[in-house]
Amino acid sequence: MLMSFRLGLSILGCALSSLTMANTASVNQLPENLADLPSTIDKALIQFHTPGMSVGIIKDGKIVYLDGHGMRDMANQRPVEPDTYFRLASTSKAFTATTVAQLVDEGKLTWDTKVTEVLPAFQMADPWVTREMDITDLLTHRSGLVSGAGDAMLWPEPSGFSRDEIIHNLRYLTPAYSFRRHYAYSNVMYITAGEVVATLTEQPWETRLQQNVFAPLHMQCFGGDVPADVLANRALSYGYNDERGIYPIPRNQIESKGIVSAAAGGVTCNAPGMLRWLQMWLDGGKLPSGEPLLAPDTVKTMLSAQTILPVDETDEQWDNTHFKAYGLGWRLMDIYGHEVISHTGTLSGYQTYVAFIPDLQLGVVVLNNGSNYGARGSVMQTILKAYIAEAPQEDWIAKYQDYRDEREAKSLARYQEPKGSGTTSLALDAYLGTFEDQWFGTFTLSQKGQSIRIVSAKMPTLKGTLEPFDNNTFVIRWDNQNAASDAFIRFDTDYLKQITGFSLYPYTVRKTTQHEWRDMYFNKVLAVTSLSN
Numbered sequence: 001m002l003m004s005f006r007l008g009l010s011i012l013g014c015a016l017s018s019l020t021m022a023n024t025a026s027v028n029q030l031p032e033n034l035a036d037l038p039s040t041i042d043k044a045l046i047q048f049h050t051p052g053m054s055v056g057i058i059k060d061g062k063i064v065y066l067d068g069h070g071m072r073d074m075a076n077q078r079p080v081e082p083d084t085y086f087r088l089a090s091t092s093k094a095f096t097a098t099t100v101a102q103l104v105d106e107g108k109l110t111w112d113t114k115v116t117e118v119l120p121a122f123q124m125a126d127p128w129v130t131r132e133m134d135i136t137d138l139l140t141h142r143s144g145l146v147s148g149a150g151d152a153m154l155w156p157e158p159s160g161f162s163r164d165e166i167i168h169n170l171r172y173l174t175p176a177y178s179f180r181r182h183y184a185y186s187n188v189m190y191i192t193a194g195e196v197v198a199t200l201t202e203q204p205w206e207t208r209l210q211q212n213v214f215a216p217l218h219m220q221c222f223g224g225d226v227p228a229d230v231l232a233n234r235a236l237s238y239g240y241n242d243e244r245g246i247y248p249i250p251r252n253q254i255e256s257k258g259i260v261s262a263a264a265g266g267v268t269c270n271a272p273g274m275l276r277w278l279q280m281w282l283d284g285g286k287l288p289s290g291e292p293l294l295a296p297d298t299v300k301t302m303l304s305a306q307t308i309l310p311v312d313e314t315d316e317q318w319d320n321t322h323f324k325a326y327g328l329g330w331r332l333m334d335i336y337g338h339e340v341i342s343h344t345g346t347l348s349g350y351q352t353y354v355a356f357i358p359d360l361q362l363g364v365v366v367l368n369n370g371s372n373y374g375a376r377g378s379v380m381q382t383i384l385k386a387y388i389a390e391a392p393q394e395d396w397i398a399k400y401q402d403y404r405d406e407r408e409a410k411s412l413a414r415y416q417e418p419k420g421s422g423t424t425s426l427a428l429d430a431y432l433g434t435f436e437d438q439w440f441g442t443f444t445l446s447q448k449g450q451s452i453r454i455v456s457a458k459m460p461t462l463k464g465t466l467e468p469f470d471n472n473t474f475v476i477r478w479d480n481q482n483a484a485s486d487a488f489i490r491f492d493t494d495y496l497k498q499i500t501g502f503s504l505y506p507y508t509v510r511k512t513t514q515h516e517w518r519d520m521y522f523n524k525v526l527a528v529t530s531l532s533n
Contacts, residue, residue: 237349
């Protein structure tokens with residue numbers, strides 16, 4: 001049951017430098033139009049099938065709201081508390097950019113330093129891009145790769161790739177755009193940036209983050225391993241569908257060991273810690289003591305437009321937006337004349353949203369353990385628009401639901417189920433064997449009864465059953481449907497009709513070249529003669 005379990009957890013008028021909790025929940029210091037914020041959050045959780053959420057607001061240097069809602073652990077009915085821990089997903093990227101920026105302040109880097117000057121083995125598919133890519137390029141999503149290129153090495157968790165392997169394999173990812181000409185989101189570039197930091201500081205990126213960002217800000221947050229007392233107050237990760245309802249996603253939940261993708265999306269933190277983080281930005285890079293965490297010019301650089309983003313119709317209608325851009329770890333836009341600096345984070349089971357408005361001295365953090373963006377979006381919009389006098393007051397829960405319904409209806413109207421004969425050209429045993437891609441590693445195909453099973457060596461969650469489709473094509477039905485979408489597997493043969501290899505494609509009738517399998521081809525390297533049990 002998705003009810004609020006706030007435990008007297010609003011912090012009212014508390015100076016950030018002496019963060020303490022009040023004994024009773026209150027909304028007295030919120031604007032009048034946010035008097036119903038607690039019930040709005042509870043409604044959002046129910047509407048968008050999200051178990052729990054932690055929300056914090058800082059205004060003019062004081063925390064005016066900090067509260068936990070719903071459940072962090074549904075099976076054991078444990079409520080979200082204000083300091084419950086969540087995985088930050090891509091809101092981690094600003095931390096990575098900050099660790100790089102500190103090295104610029106220390107004179108160990110410039111924003112124009114070539115990546116190969118720090119990581120000599122770094123190599124992209126294009127030699128010119130390899131030579132020219134600099135530190136700023138790593139942080140601004142303009143590498144020329146398609147959005148999400150290389151993510152197959154990161155997710156679904158657990159990943160069997162090391163960071164060195166991830167960076168080595170960049171050379172096999174083919175560009176889709178001209179270098180520095182097109183925005184396309186890249187997690188692997190942020191992992192590379194983290195390794196730049198690790199190389200220059202001669203310590204793991206997580207250690208540098210802990211010592212040089214979290215410690216000075218007194219943030220009890222973690223880029224790597226997570227201690228046991230934090231695990232006791234972690235929010236578990238959940239998804240939802242109409243058949244199963246709300247269900248756990250254990251592969252993404254916070255565990256004691258850090259993850260390979262930490263610099264792109266693996267930081268663990270809570271709302272109090274994130275409010276300290278936002279206040280640092282509102283204070284122009286200064287710590288509560290007044291000492292700088294970042295130099296003023298560095299802050300200006302990080303919060304300046306680096307890559308232009310398109311303004312779509314929804315931005316114009318909802319936010320009266322005229323510009324959008326990506327800075328260094330942050331997204332920049334205007335909302336009703338105010339510059340808003342923000343980032344979202346999305347993993348299956350965690351949705352996060354952090355934003356601050358410098359001219360209003362306002363910072364907001366929304367952390368939840370569901371998989372529906374409507375929960376974080378409706379709560380964030382409710383809060384931001386309450387503080388922006390020029391913005392109309394609207395029911396953002398209804399607005400997000402209408403938006404989702406409209407998008408779903410359009411998607412269903414376009415959808416066509418792929419049609420095949422349900423038979424293949426060769427006997428099942430002809431398709432068995434071990435197949436290897438030069439960077440993704442191997443898939444092994446073995447027979448189990450009247451079916452073929454497929455298992456990845458590097459990504460153990462990727463295992464499933466092949467369903468005959470047509471000719472030499474099957475459909476892979478992955479065991480974990482939340483972890484991976486069904487895919488076509490198309491086998492090639494030689495002149496003797498012997499299987500030589502296969503390629504993978506999304507399970508769709510649409511022709512597309514921008515997908516996670518685009519740079520893989522699996523050659524047959526070993527025949528399998530025995531049956532799998």
